[in-house]
Amino acid sequence: MTHMHSPIIPRKFYQIVFLIAGVYNITWGLYSSIQPQWFFHVARMEPMRHPEIFATLGMIVGLYGVLYLAVARSLDRGWLIVAVGLAGKILGPIGMAFLVLSGDWPVRAVILILTNDLIWWIPFGLYLYDYWPQDERRAIDPDNLQ
Template identity: 60%
Template sequence: MFVAAGVYNIAWGSYAAVDPQWLFRFAGMTPQNHPQIFMTLGMVLGLYGVLYLDVALRPAHGFLVAAVGLAGKILGPLGWLWLVTTGRWPASTGILVITNDLVWWLPFAVYLRDSWPHWRRDREQGRLADSAG
């Protein structure tokens, strides 16, 4: 699952960097005056992809990365909901929320539930479960 999340994020981030106006075309919105903002979002999401690949390689040590990832996947839709309810963005931009956030809630939550005891044990023993080694 984290391999899929990693590959997805790297691909999405790369595409956002190459074509930062795609969402605005898709949603029928006026193109951005500063597409570099969307390019930067793509870069950040691409970097999350690298972290997700690390969780896939070291699943016993990925709790913190997955927790931060899930927090973003919850906060992002809240921000989107505000944009839509205040009329700043059309509902058609929900493609972002569906593909970047909602589809990942359950797998991330299951991983966090399953990895919590290991992370807690390592923390109590003075070892950071998310450190290399």
């Protein structure tokens, strides 16, 4: 892959970030699948009537962890996985904001997005800046459309 610029951050940093992200997501996902009411207890919310929904979320988060481990192994090919992951880490807090602002969920539930989403914005964003393929940048550049 050809970069348009020199990476801002050393490769080792990104490898560590995605190793941590992978282990974190797999651990969070497994625990949430096994104990789907944990978050509602921590946030002092009424338990879910259908905990299998949260267990399914745990499964999806855990699978993202496997993908982040793959990114850690092959940084040059992980940009699409990270772009989709970052999109989810942006959309999740937007959804949480709607739940809190509507009064459906208490403010204390925001703890969920701190560790699952917000802390990853900067390293995922920097990675995308450093590893987005040059050909893809050209393909989405409006000045380059023929």
